[in-house]
Amino acid sequence: MDILAQRCQRANLDTTKKYMKVQMIGGVSKEEEVGQFVKSYRMGSGDGMTLHWEFVKDGQKVVVGDEMWGKGLIGFRELD
16 A cells, blocks of 8 residues: 555544544643544645544534645544
């Protein structure tokens, strides 16, 4: 799988599950509940491409965005 396909693959979450956002902040891994996954999409192209994920938590829309080549967002962990 090429590098672009690998980076895009992280957008594929399960719409039947809830997730925690896992992010590296100041060299420390931090987690935050973001809710039930709704959809993901890409915007832009080349070095400016971004990935976006939409969730619903407590009836509110939560949007998480990251640069395609970003370093801060590690990914998402399913809630049990």
